[in-house]
Amino acid sequence: MALFYLEQALNGLQFGVLLFLMAAGLTLVFGIMNLINLAHGSLYMLGAYFAATMLTATGSMLLALLAATLATALCGWLLEVVLFGRLYRRDHLDQVLCTFGVILFLNELVRIIWGPVALPMDLPPVLAGSVRLVGDFTYPTFRLVIIAVGLVVAAMMFVLITRTRLGMRIRAGAADRAMVAALGVDIRSLYSYVFALGAALAGLAGYMAGPILAVQVGMGDSVLVLALVVIVIGGIGSVRGALVAALLVGLVDTFGRVLLPAALADMGIYTVMAAVLFVRPDGLFAARG
Amino acid sequence: MRTLTSRGGVAWRRRVVFVLVFALLIAVPIVAGALGQPFYIRLFTRIMILGLAAISLDLLLGYGGMVSLGHAAFVGVGAYSVGILAYHADNGGRLFGLFGGSDAAWIVWPVAVAVGGFAAFVVGLVSLRTRGFSFIMITLAFAQMIYYFFVSWQTYGGDDGLQMMSRNRPIADFTNVQFYWLVLVCLLLATLLVDRVIGSRFGMVLRGARQNDRRMRAIGVPVYRYRLAAFTLAGAIAAFSGVLLANSETFVSPATMSWLRSAELIVMVVMGGMGTVHGGIIGAAVYSLLELILGNYTEHWQIIFGPFFILVVLFARRGFLSLVLGESREG
Numbered sequence: 001m002a003l004f005y006l007e008q009a010l011n012g013l014q015f016g017v018l019l020f021l022m023a024a025g026l027t028l029v030f031g032i033m034n035l036i037n038l039a040h041g042s043l044y045m046l047g048a049y050f051a052a053t054m055l056t057a058t059g060s061m062l063l064a065l066l067a068a069t070l071a072t073a074l075c076g077w078l079l080e081v082v083l084f085g086r087l088y089r090r091d092h093l094d095q096v097l098c099t100f101g102v103i104l105f106l107n108e109l110v111r112i113i114w115g116p117v118a119l120p121m122d123l124p125p126v127l128a129g130s131v132r133l134v135g136d137f138t139y140p141t142f143r144l145v146i147i148a149v150g151l152v153v154a155a156m157m158f159v160l161i162t163r164t165r166l167g168m169r170i171r172a173g174a175a176d177r178a179m180v181a182a183l184g185v186d187i188r189s190l191y192s193y194v195f196a197l198g199a200a201l202a203g204l205a206g207y208m209a210g211p212i213l214a215v216q217v218g219m220g221d222s223v224l225v226l227a228l229v230v231i232v233i234g235g236i237g238s239v240r241g242a243l244v245a246a247l248l249v250g251l252v253d254t255f256g257r258v259l260l261p262a263a264l265a266d267m268g269i270y271t272v273m274a275a276v277l278f279v280r281p282d283g284l285f286a287a288r289g
Numbered sequence: 290m291r292t293l294t295s296r297g298g299v300a301w302r303r304r305v306v307f308v309l310v311f312a313l314l315i316a317v318p319i320v321a322g323a324l325g326q327p328f329y330i331r332l333f334t335r336i337m338i339l340g341l342a343a344i345s346l347d348l349l350l351g352y353g354g355m356v357s358l359g360h361a362a363f364v365g366v367g368a369y370s371v372g373i374l375a376y377h378a379d380n381g382g383r384l385f386g387l388f389g390g391s392d393a394a395w396i397v398w399p400v401a402v403a404v405g406g407f408a409a410f411v412v413g414l415v416s417l418r419t420r421g422f423s424f425i426m427i428t429l430a431f432a433q434m435i436y437y438f439f440v441s442w443q444t445y446g447g448d449d450g451l452q453m454m455s456r457n458r459p460i461a462d463f464t465n466v467q468f469y470w471l472v473l474v475c476l477l478l479a480t481l482l483v484d485r486v487i488g489s490r491f492g493m494v495l496r497g498a499r500q501n502d503r504r505m506r507a508i509g510v511p512v513y514r515y516r517l518a519a520f521t522l523a524g525a526i527a528a529f530s531g532v533l534l535a536n537s538e539t540f541v542s543p544a545t546m547s548w549l550r551s552a553e554l555i556v557m558v559v560m561g562g563m564g565t566v567h568g569g570i571i572g573a574a575v576y577s578l579l580e581l582i583l584g585n586y587t588e589h590w591q592i593i594f595g596p597f598f599i600l601v602v603l604f605a606r607r608g609f610l611s612l613v614l615g616e617s618r619e620g
Contacts, residue, residue, distance in 0.1 A: 036422060038552075086603065092422060093356050097559060097602045100552045105595030112589050225433055225548060232426045266437030270430045274415055277427050281419050 003137045008254055014143045016250025017150025021205035022227035023234070023242040024157055025198020031174040031237020033088050033191055036095045039079070039102035040202055040227065041220025047072040047203025048210040048219065049110060052119040061124055068207035069200045076199020080192050088191070103221065111217045118216035146208045153201070154243050161239055170194060174237045226253075229273045235283030245284060248272070307480075307567050314473055314570075318466050327465060332581070334469050336574045337476045338533045343557040343569030344483055345526035350555065351564030352487055353519050354499035358425050358551050359412070359432025363405045363524040365546030367531025369439060370401035372451040372541035379454050394457040398532050405528020406521050408435070413520035417513060420502075429548055439543045450542030457536055472533055476570070479526055484566050486522070495519050560601060 026040050047068040054060075054067035079102065087095050122128075123142055130138040161167035169190055172180045181187045206220075213219065230249050234241030249269050256268035276284065314337065321329040342364050349355040374397050377383060377390025384390075391397050416427040445451045455461045460471060486492050498505045498512045505512050535541045544550070553576070561572025579597075583590035 030422070036425070083599065092425060093350075093555075093559075094602055096356065096358065096425065096552070097555065098599050100556065101595040101599040101602070103549075103595075104591040104598070108589045108592040108595065112592065221549060225429065228426055229430060232423065232430075236422065262441045262443070266441055267434045270434040270437075273430045274427060274434075277419060277423060277430075278415055281423055 003134075006133075006137065007139065008258055009251065010139055010143065010147070012251035012254035013247065014146050014150075014250070015254055016247035017147055017154070018205050018209055019223075019226055019230050019250055020150060020154060020243050020246035021201045021208075022223060023230040023246050024154075024239055025201045026227050027231040027234065027237055027239060027242045028170065028194050029198050030231065032170060032177075032194055033084075035084060035088055036092055036099065037084065038096060038099040038224060039106065040198070041222075041224030042103050042106040043072050043076055043199045043202040043220070044206040044209070044223055045110060045217070045220035046075055046106065047206025048121075048215045049114055049119065049206075050203065051207040051210050052121045052215045053114075055121055056119075059124070061127065065204075065207055068203045072203025072206070073196040073200035076202075077192055077196040079199075080195040084195065085188070085191070107217050107221075114217075116217060118214040121210040121215055123211050142211060146212075149204075149208065153204070157239055166193065226269070229269055231283075233273055233276050233283055235285040238283070238285040241283055241285030303565070310567050310570055311473075311477060314476075318469050322466070330465050330469050332577065333574075334465070334472055334537055336577045337472050337570065338530050338537060339554075339557065339577065340570035340573035341476050341479055341530035341533070342527050343554055343561065343573050344480060344566060345523040345530070345569075346554050347558045347561075347563060347566060347569045348483055348486070348519060348523045348526075350558050351562075351568075352492065352499065353495050353516060355417075355516065355520065356425050356555075357428040357520075357523075358548065358555070359428035359430075359435075360523070360527055360554050361548070361550035362412075362432035362435040362546045363409055363527035364531040364534065364550075365439065365541075365543065366408050366435065366524075367401045367405045367528030368535040368541040368545055369445070369451070369531075370404045370528070371397055371457065371532050371535040372453055373445055374400070375453045375457070376445060376451060392455070392457050392461075394460060397457050398529070401532045402525050402529050405531065406525030409524020409527075410517065410521040412524070413517045417516050417520060429551070432546060432548060432551055436543055436546045436548070439546070446542075448543060450540055450544070453535065453539040453541070456539060460536065468537065472537070475529070475533060479529070480567055480570075483526070487566065491515065491518070556598060560598070 022040065022044060025043075026037060029035050029037050029040070050071045051064040051068035055064040058064075083098065083102065087098055090098075127142045127145060129141055131141050131144060132138050159167075161170060169180065169185055172185075173187065173190060173194075177187065205223075209219075209223075226249065230245045231242055233248065234243075234245030249272070252272055253269050257265045260268065280286075314333065317333045318330055321327060342360070346357065346360045349357050349360070373384055374388075374391045377388075378392040379390070382390075391400075412428065412431045416424055416431065419427055439445070440448050456463065456468070460468065463471065487496075494505065494510055494512075494515045498510070498515065502512060531545070534545065557572035557576050558569055559572070560575050561568030561570065579594060580590060583593050587593075
């Protein structure tokens with residue numbers, strides 16, 4: 001019985017770090033640029049497609065990883081320069097509408113390029129098996145890799161934001177944009193970097209989700225909603241909040257599915273979110289006070 | 290305030306557009322019948338039903354300044370109320386072991402509208418405490434809750450949806466043309482109702498709160514309660530459009546309330562022009578006709594529609610109606 005809970009806890013953790021990778025980019029973009037980017041899920045989808053294509057072509061997980069992160073970062077950068085840069089000063093409704101237009105466009109573009117059928121993404125033998133953890137308890141290797149990568153990325157994000165000059169600018173930008181610009185920081189290029197960084201993380205999430213879930217059109221739309229839930233619970237603009245909330249959502253969702261009746265399981269995290277917003281409208285770790 | 294101009298040319302032109310819209314809708318079955326193209330009757334039935342949902346959303350979006358990203362859920366609640374009651378009327382059994390089924394419109398329809406209104410009341414009770422980004426997200430979260438609730442409710446078909454045996458009595462044997470007229474009458478009545486609400490003191494408070502929330506509070510108006518009433522009314526009207534949708538297709542499905550549907554409803558309202566009431570009908574028509582026309586050229590019509598819509602938002606924010614009306618009532 002204890003092993004059952006251990007397995008579910010690991011599943012929840014793995015789901016949680018995937019959500020964190022999605023939410024980290026989203027929360028930075030919202031915290032600094034004040035932009036609601038519904039198309040963030042489409043970047044995740046692109047990452048998965050780039051990875052699946054590269055993996056099929058070369059058979060190398062490493063090259064697939066590079067394709068997923070770098071190509072998705074490039075797509076994100078392109079979107080920022082062409083469209084999103086115009087949206088920062090618009091109101092939330094315009095942002096919701098325009099980024100929704102981007103979702104329609106990218107979903108259809110992917111359907112044209114890769115077709116409507118889900119792509120296979122087969123793991124190489126090294127990652128496809130299971131690892132024995134305690135006694136007879138085994139757990140899929142790749143899922144353990146996901147957890148490890150997610151936690152490493154979280155640590156790197158923490159270092160980046162608290163220990164580097166770029167991170168300092170990101171924090172300053174979230175606190176007071178006008179002042180940062182007045183002090184001579186090139187705010188436009190800072191925005192582009194942050195956006196590309198968020199896109200790379202979404203691509204990484206897509207790359208790791210590919211072998212577990214199906215690589216198909218619209219795969220990002222449901223994940224996006226979960227990532228939004230995470231950043232709302234965690235507090236908009238706070239990467240630390242995103243990590244805590246992502247793990248919380250991952251665990252609540254996973255345990256909800258095994259412990260609650262089916263009709264309530266899917267509602268669990270939304271109930272948590274409504275409760276958090278009701279008590280603390282700014283989320284658990286409100287970045288802007 | 291802008292409402293002063295409502296005595297001027299804008300109001301007159303608005304009335305012309307209103308009459309034109311309904312004259313066109315009256316002409317549709319006649320022309321379609323003459324051309325022998327019954328397909329257009331089904332198409333415009335759907336447009337009117339979507340238009341009704343869009344009008345109710347415009348009450349929140351255009352007049353109340355409340356960006357709800359979960360409005361399709363209330364359409365779904367209305368549709369499922371019809372579907373579930375019809376299911377029990379056909380198969381026996383009781384909902385929650387308490388309520389028997391019914392397929393009589395004069396019972397089912399008011400019940401469905403009441404359930405939709407009540408759902409909106411509960412959602413509004415919590416979400417209207419927040420504003421801005423949080424409001425968008427919390428309405429989205431509630432809509433997802435309702436969506437997943439029906440997806441996982443296997444008794445009523447779950448993901449696959451619920452097929453009804455027939456439309457509700459007494460319209461079970463209506464032809465598509467007769468049903469079209471029924472929907473048209475419903476749409477006209479709902480439009481007039483919303484127009485009256487907007488013009489009433491209640492509507493004035495709602496619009497005032499949109500323009501300057503703090504000032505309305507300072508005057509002593511309980512803004513929250515007014516918004517909650519508007520949210521409830523909009524939910525009830527959306528549920529009514531769900532009732533018509535279920536009767537139109539004799540099929541209900543959770544797909545009706547996915548968050549992408551809610552976003553589409555916002556798209557319709559914005560394309561038709563926010564804060565114009567019948568703009569919702571125009572937006573629904575433009576959306577559906579674009580889907581049809583672009584869809585004739587390519588099955589990948591959204592690759593054209595997406596960028597086109599982005600351009601509309603960036604450069605023609607007040608919608609197509611503004612080209613005719615000059616400027617929107619809500620400025």
